[in-house]
Amino acid sequence: MKFATELIHGGAPIDPEHGSLSHPIYLSSTFAQRSMEHFGKYDYSRSGNPTREALEEAVAGLEKGAVGLAFASGMAAISSTLLIFAPGDHLVVCEDVYGGTFRALTTVLKGWGLNATFVDATDTAAIAAAIRPETKALYLETPSNPLIKITDLKKAAVLAKEKGILTIVDNTFMTPYLQRPLDLGCDIVLHSGTKFLNGHSDVLCGFAVAKDPAVGQRIRFIQNAFGAVLGPQDCWLVLRGLKTLKVRMEEHQASAKVIVSWLKEQKEVAKIYYPGLPEHPGYEIHNAQSAGPGAVLSFELSSYEVTRKLLEGVKLSAFAVSLGGVESILSYPAKMSHAAMPPAEREARGIKDTLVRLSVGLEDPQDLIADMESSLR
Numbered sequence: 001m002k003f004a005t006e007l008i009h010g011g012a013p014i015d016p017e018h019g020s021l022s023h024p025i026y027l028s029s030t031f032a033q034r035s036m037e038h039f040g041k042y043d044y045s046r047s048g049n050p051t052r053e054a055l056e057e058a059v060a061g062l063e064k065g066a067v068g069l070a071f072a073s074g075m076a077a078i079s080s081t082l083l084i085f086a087p088g089d090h091l092v093v094c095e096d097v098y099g100g101t102f103r104a105l106t107t108v109l110k111g112w113g114l115n116a117t118f119v120d121a122t123d124t125a126a127i128a129a130a131i132r133p134e135t136k137a138l139y140l141e142t143p144s145n146p147l148i149k150i151t152d153l154k155k156a157a158v159l160a161k162e163k164g165i166l167t168i169v170d171n172t173f174m175t176p177y178l179q180r181p182l183d184l185g186c187d188i189v190l191h192s193g194t195k196f197l198n199g200h201s202d203v204l205c206g207f208a209v210a211k212d213p214a215v216g217q218r219i220r221f222i223q224n225a226f227g228a229v230l231g232p233q234d235c236w237l238v239l240r241g242l243k244t245l246k247v248r249m250e251e252h253q254a255s256a257k258v259i260v261s262w263l264k265e266q267k268e269v270a271k272i273y274y275p276g277l278p279e280h281p282g283y284e285i286h287n288a289q290s291a292g293p294g295a296v297l298s299f300e301l302s303s304y305e306v307t308r309k310l311l312e313g314v315k316l317s318a319f320a321v322s323l324g325g326v327e328s329i330l331s332y333p334a335k336m337s338h339a340a341m342p343p344a345e346r347e348a349r350g351i352k353d354t355l356v357r358l359s360v361g362l363e364d365p366q367d368l369i370a371d372m373e374s375s376l377r
């Protein structure tokens with residue numbers, strides 16, 4: 001099946017009993033058993049639930065993985081996946097990793113004994129240099145957040161295979177419509193499904209998809225042991241949201257391109273970070289490993305005052321945390337996605353106080369431009 005067809009028909013089949021096109025929501029927390037010797041497929045919803053399973057299979061199929069697992073948030077997916085490692089293990093992590101992941105790694109997981117070295121992952125030699133005997137995985141985001149840096153996933157995965165370690169990729173910004181890390185040799189894909197996968201700013205959810213069934217079973221064990229699962233009603237909303245992923249991504253991306261062209265002409269805009277721009281240092285690598293630049297971009301403004309005018313002045317784009325919804329969202333990484341990162345670390349990574357991130361929604365791009373224009377002037 002091609003991607004668009006898989007979105008509609010790849011997950012749960014039409015309900016054989018009643019013919020319902022929409023997958024039923026199984027709200028039951030537990031399932032009655034008929035035999036003392038042989039329990040049925042489901043026994044308790046933390047361990048397995050038919051609505052969650054339909055969603056997990058749908059996302060695993062889209063990412064071309066063997067096992068998909070749905071969690072209560074992106075952070076739940078990320079933290080649970082990182083618990084497949086053991087105290088004393090070490091990870092090499094891209095330096096502008098999502099702030100919440102940075103926080104989990106540098107506080108909770110560090111306290112538990114999992115160590116991380118943060119590197120500029122655009123430089124494969126820097127990744128290689130950070131690998132130690134106790135390193136168990138590379139943890140990457142490409143494009144990264146919020147500086148939209150590009151990591152060569154094929155090269156990273158080859159390096160990881162040579163060293164016998166896993167490659168984990170947070171694919172939130174791209175979605176499997178635009179980029180499939182497992183096809184590029186990586187081992188685990190993570191998502192904040194809260195973003196484009198669900199797409200409607202009405203569910204918090206996360207996913208882990210593993211290429212190798214054995215790795216998937218390790219994550220499944222943690223999912224059940226820790227219990228940060230996604231509830232069936234939310235699973236159903238995401239199943240619905242997923243069906244329009246292709247058309248949403250196409251529209252989001254087309255509008256992002258129009259807005260980037262406009263931003264390029266604005267004197268208040270000092271720098272634009274978008275992998276669709278030929279002058280972006282990762283342009284060629286991104287083009288080779290993905291089907292498009294996506295709809296998230298960052299830009300630096302000429303001063304703090306101009307930044308405030310834009311963020312506080314816009315009426316159509318929400319000034320908010322998050323991305324990937326049908327509504328455009330302008331966010332301020334220094335105080336939002338990267339607030340968990342100490343100011344010195346943030347500065348060192350180039351996340352300035354004049355940097356804003358735009359997730360382009362499904363409004364008409366000309367309306368979005370007019371809105372930004374009137375708040376800038």
Ligand SMILES: Cc1ncc(COP(=O)(O)O)c(C=O)c1O
Nearest residue numbers: 073074075098145172192194205
């Ligand atoms: C790239 C990325 N990964 C993970 C997360 C965490 O996901 P959630 O907010 O669903 O826990 C986010 C949230 O903004 C994100 O942008």
